[in-house]
Amino acid sequence: MPQITGHTRLFGILADPIAHVKTPQVMAEVFARHGVDGVLVPMHVAPDGLRQALDGLRMMRNFGGFIATVPHKPAMLGLCDAVEGDAARIGAVNCVRRDDDGRMIGAMLDGIGFVAGLRQAGIDPGGARVLLAGAGGAASAIAFALAEAGAGALTILNRTAAKAEDLAARVAQAYPSCAAEGRGDAADVGGYDIVVNATSLGLRAGDPLPLPVEALHAGQVVAEAIMDPEETPLLAAAAARGARCHPGLPMLRCQIELMARHMGAIGAAAPAPGPGG
Template sequence: MQPVPEITGKTIFIPLIGHPVEQVKSPGPVNAWFSDNDVGAVLIPVDIFPEKVAAFLDAIRGTPNCPGVSVTMPHKQAACAGVDELTERARRAGAVNIIRRRPDGTLLGDMVDGDAMVAALAKNGVTVRGKTALVVGAGGAGTAIIYALAEAGAATIVVIERDGARADRLIGQLRRDYPRLQAHDVLPDDVTVDIAINASPAGMNAADSDPFPLDRLAGAEIIADAVTKPAVTPWLEEARRRGIAIQTGAEMTLAQLPTQIAFWGLDKENEDGGSGR
């Protein structure tokens, strides 16, 4: 069992906000990293009602022992609206999953789910360049993942999204930003998917239907999920039973931890004499 860090008046804290938060996986590895590296910080899950996100972020502006915030579903869009400045990838996704509090109290939002998904795929030996990727869900995380796949050189991206207007907008943006990319809102009959990703909440509840029919994904190199609870969704479990490689939501979460710790300035704590800034 990981030892509980000593909490003192010098401890800095990072709230991980969501609703609910019982499914989150990052506090364990983040706090283990803090402990292993003698960083006087703690990541704490905080269950925030959606209508209170803006007020919570406003309070963080006046909280000097909080270097930032981690954001999970369903608050990524609300957090995007509640910060003072966005990185380009956060602006493009219309969502934020990490926030840095600057010394003057202003909040900078970033979105690293996409890069984390691509990094996790690489760790599993899967390259994106030249591949056909299918992504279910074009919300904040889904859009970030789709753009990261395009940036990594995917040849074709299929966007499966229930909101037709949202899908149309995203596909239009992809075609404008990446003219050589083939972008579709349905999977063409003659196209074989190499990488399939669920970036929707489907699978969090036992009664959920599969994000996409596995019969259409028989030739996939890997099937990945952004859902972290259950650890292996029924969709992934069935894909594994069929002999297809899988990637869990926790793997995407773990892949972004170094980026998040650096974004908060906590990777330099030891070098800076424990300042955490």
Template sequence: MPDNTLDWNGLKLDGSTAVLGIIGDPIAQVKAPLPLTQRLQRRGLNAVLVPLHVRADDVAPLLQSLHAVRNLAGIVVTVPHKQQVAALPIELLRAAREARAVNVLRRHGQGWQGELLDGAGFLAGLVRNGFEVRGRSVGLAGAGGAGNAIAFALAAAGAASIDIRDADDAKCADLVARLRASGCNAGAWDGESPRDLLVNATPAGMRADDPLPIAPSAIRAGQTVADVIMEPPTTALLALAESMGARIVHGRHMMDEQLEAMADFFAEVLR
């Protein structure tokens, strides 16, 4: 029999390849497929990650039907589906339960097991860039899946206060209430007053005509301003903050730190 394995720049693809999908809407901006595939294959795991453009109404039926694809081992979940997936009847691990959001799913029995790696990845990116969270004030734009993950990770790392703003008042109030219940000093934020750390955890910045998620009045020289957006690499918010003398942390740092954690998560079902 001929060897039909495709080996392209060291990557393997054949009939034994396990498939991972990444779902989102939109999906063209995602950066994880190639680097996560590379990390998995460097570990000797024959797997690939492929992008899947899925709208919100299709998420639940898709996940149910994908279980019939026997070589599909797991799913990465990106905007705007993280909270929606967490509300489905699946097993949630600790971080996902705490933040009520999911960004990775793996096969587990007849269903899925979900976890949230955004918060740990974001925190590790901050630390690697020299920011000390303990005792610092935080202004966080976004109470969605990424915002929840980041808020709880920063709280666990000892942030002195975390103040939240979101276009959805109910989501904002819910996150503030859960942070307070966990012992964190949390409140609502106008997005205009300064804090030691400013974080954009919203999709604002992906398009050139998006409004700034944080007002220029909140930015000061010497602050740290971080964004979860990965495309474009430097958002309008980060460009403005850098021009005003703030230290900036790009979205890619969160993803870089998450990739190894994702590889660990999926390795358990790929071996």
């Protein structure tokens, strides 16, 4: 850890609870690699104190921004002064930049990080047919990011079909070039280029599989949003059938750099891409 001085820029992670977060350590590595005189510190804020905490941070002129995590991502959308990219469509913000005038500019980088992780592994979602399991927060972020990355077709699979159909309709409206549909049951699992699990199934031992695995095959990529365990039962089943497996960790690694960039700690604070360009 480099020394903190009066010149050091301040960044935070807002969460409740806070003790489990690993972002301070991971961001310290990013700052060290880029020669940034900054420090990211844990800020334990409960939901009912979120607005007041945010308003306080506006007044700290050496405060660059923060990462928002559970349970603050949906609420943060309504508290930001502006959002970039698809955050409003996704309905959540997980990274906030404090501009010099105190304005708080949000972005939702979960899905963009997932796509960056795919690309870093040489997997291009452009033109791909994608099956996405889940229609919750993580799945919404990934759905919009896949569509933004040029996925040709996106089938969203969710036990409650209406939720999948609603997400698909919102994706299709923002990205008409992506043929998005929602389903309550999995048909033709073998018919997709990329299969993604964005449910929480696989997090706990004994969870059912998020989708039927029998039809998975060697011509497919099977990707996880779950980071721990690194090999979920889905990935194990996919590997057994010869599919290319993409674990959840690269999403986190890619996202931390995107977050540092959004907060202006490294490089230019490039806006997250949206349908407009």
